[in-house]
Amino acid sequence: MSNRRTFIQKALGISAGLFTPPRLIADSENVMSSHASEQMKRNRSAHSGRSAFNMPVVTVDIGDLPYTMDGGTKVFHLIAEPVKQKISPLKTIDVWGFNGSAPGPTIQANRGDRVRVIFENHLPEPTSMHWHGLEIPNSMDGMPGISQEPVKPGERYVYEFTLHQAGTYFYHSHMAMQEMAGMLGAFILHPADPYEPHCDKDFLIHLQEYAVLPNNTVPNTMNMEFNWLVLNGKAGPATTPLIARLGDRVRIRFVNLGMDHHPMHLHGHTFYMTGTEGGRIPEASWWPGNTVLVGVAQARTIEFVANNPGDWMIHCHLPHHMMNQMSSNAGIGNVAEEAMTNGPLSQKKAMAAMAGMQHDMPEMQMGQMQPGDIAKDANEVPNFPQDAYMEGPMMTMDAMVNRPENYGLRAGWSGYMQGMMTFVRVLPPDKYDEVIARMKQANRPNDPYAAILERA
Numbered sequence: 001m002s003n004r005r006t007f008i009q010k011a012l013g014i015s016a017g018l019f020t021p022p023r024l025i026a027d028s029e030n031v032m033s034s035h036a037s038e039q040m041k042r043n044r045s046a047h048s049g050r051s052a053f054n055m056p057v058v059t060v061d062i063g064d065l066p067y068t069m070d071g072g073t074k075v076f077h078l079i080a081e082p083v084k085q086k087i088s089p090l091k092t093i094d095v096w097g098f099n100g101s102a103p104g105p106t107i108q109a110n111r112g113d114r115v116r117v118i119f120e121n122h123l124p125e126p127t128s129m130h131w132h133g134l135e136i137p138n139s140m141d142g143m144p145g146i147s148q149e150p151v152k153p154g155e156r157y158v159y160e161f162t163l164h165q166a167g168t169y170f171y172h173s174h175m176a177m178q179e180m181a182g183m184l185g186a187f188i189l190h191p192a193d194p195y196e197p198h199c200d201k202d203f204l205i206h207l208q209e210y211a212v213l214p215n216n217t218v219p220n221t222m223n224m225e226f227n228w229l230v231l232n233g234k235a236g237p238a239t240t241p242l243i244a245r246l247g248d249r250v251r252i253r254f255v256n257l258g259m260d261h262h263p264m265h266l267h268g269h270t271f272y273m274t275g276t277e278g279g280r281i282p283e284a285s286w287w288p289g290n291t292v293l294v295g296v297a298q299a300r301t302i303e304f305v306a307n308n309p310g311d312w313m314i315h316c317h318l319p320h321h322m323m324n325q326m327s328s329n330a331g332i333g334n335v336a337e338e339a340m341t342n343g344p345l346s347q348k349k350a351m352a353a354m355a356g357m358q359h360d361m362p363e364m365q366m367g368q369m370q371p372g373d374i375a376k377d378a379n380e381v382p383n384f385p386q387d388a389y390m391e392g393p394m395m396t397m398d399a400m401v402n403r404p405e406n407y408g409l410r411a412g413w414s415g416y417m418q419g420m421m422t423f424v425r426v427l428p429p430d431k432y433d434e435v436i437a438r439m440k441q442a443n444r445p446n447d448p449y450a451a452i453l454e455r456a
Contacts, residue, residue, distance in 0.1 A: 201244050
């Protein structure tokens with residue numbers, strides 16, 4: 001018994017050490033004031049204790065679906081409708097979404113809540129609403145022709161059920177091509193007892209892709225190749241960064257509803273995988289990493305201590321998903337007949353191969369390559385160009401995507417952010433406070449960051 005007890009004690013000791021949040025990076029101390037150091041000590045203490053509340057989830061560029069109360073029931077109004085979605089400063093597309101956005105607004109509720117969703121169909125064809133992952137009565141499942149009749153144009157359908165789960169779920173049309181047209185939204189179920197350790201920031205990122213021909217606005221939902229890759233309905237550099245104070249514990253929830261799997265990679269930090277579309281993973285089964293594969297119809301939740309200051313990219317690591325308007329999807333007909341950018345092209349020809357990008361807009365800085373950027377014999381080198389005309393200073397649009405969350409980023413940053421790319425900005429207290437102050441001054445209606453700004 002003594003040997004068995006010793007073995008168990010050792011095993012538990014190893015397990016406890018394995019899941020302790022990583023210590024602060026030593027170099028960080030050199031760039032922090034004593035005030036910052038004290039703040040981080042307070043953060044570490046907060047992480048180890050029990051929290052009295054669930055931090056609301058922030059879905060940047062989208063926001064939440066509001067609700068009213070009818071007795072003890074939370075009542076949400078959800079409208080399926082055509083939406084004009086500005087996915088980048090130079091591209092607006094026609095998609096189908098909910099309440100004016102695609103993806104639709106996030107629904108947040110608590111375990112044990114009774115919810116009623118009054119669903120209206122403003123689309124030109126029948127649809128229905130499926131609650132992905134929710135364990136609810138069959139009559140509420142949203143399967144057209146199986147659990148309910150399809151909701152016809154102009155009709156409404158009332159879904160009502162009690163929530164007994166906790167985790168990251170989502171809602172979507174259960175008509176396949178409508179899903180590809182943008183019909184997705186998050187459904188967050190907060191636990192009755194807040195998760196431990198407490199997270200200071202809780203973000204949600206939707207992963208989607210569209211195939212849109214140049215000079216067109218309607219996605220081809222039957223296509224298998226995609227040229228616009230978006231996070232929360234925006235393609236880099238139009239994506240809004242995730243803002244964290246140095247020392248914060250951060251949770252990020254990824255939701256994927258599309259045709260591609262996405263390996264989501266975070267720079268500068270090691271995270272733990274803590275949840276799936278089935279709910280929270282027991283802590284003993286968390287595992288560390290810096291890249292998590294989010295498969296189609298899946299949700300993945302990661303958590304980490306933001307202990308390394310800087311502007312850190314978070315992005316899909318599939319190379320073609322780190323850019324927009326790939327030329328292989330720019331033409332019609334045989335691929336061999338299309339204008340390609342990966343040949344020996346001049347800058348002028350490269351621009352012609354990316355029709356529809358409207359590079360002549362004055363807000364976009366282009367033609368800023370410096371002497372030495374391109375070798376004199378570049379056109380003689382096999383495979384040139386690759387990225388020279390796909391990203392870089394010639395495609396910089398800092399001013400076009402200016403927002404408080406971008407304050408302080410290095411000049412020209414936008415030329416290197418495309419497709420499924422955004423930032424986790426880990427800011428020392430003084431810089432964090434300045435960015436938060438600018439966000440408050442913006443006084444944006446229905447600001448997705450409202451939950452954080454109210455507590456800052």
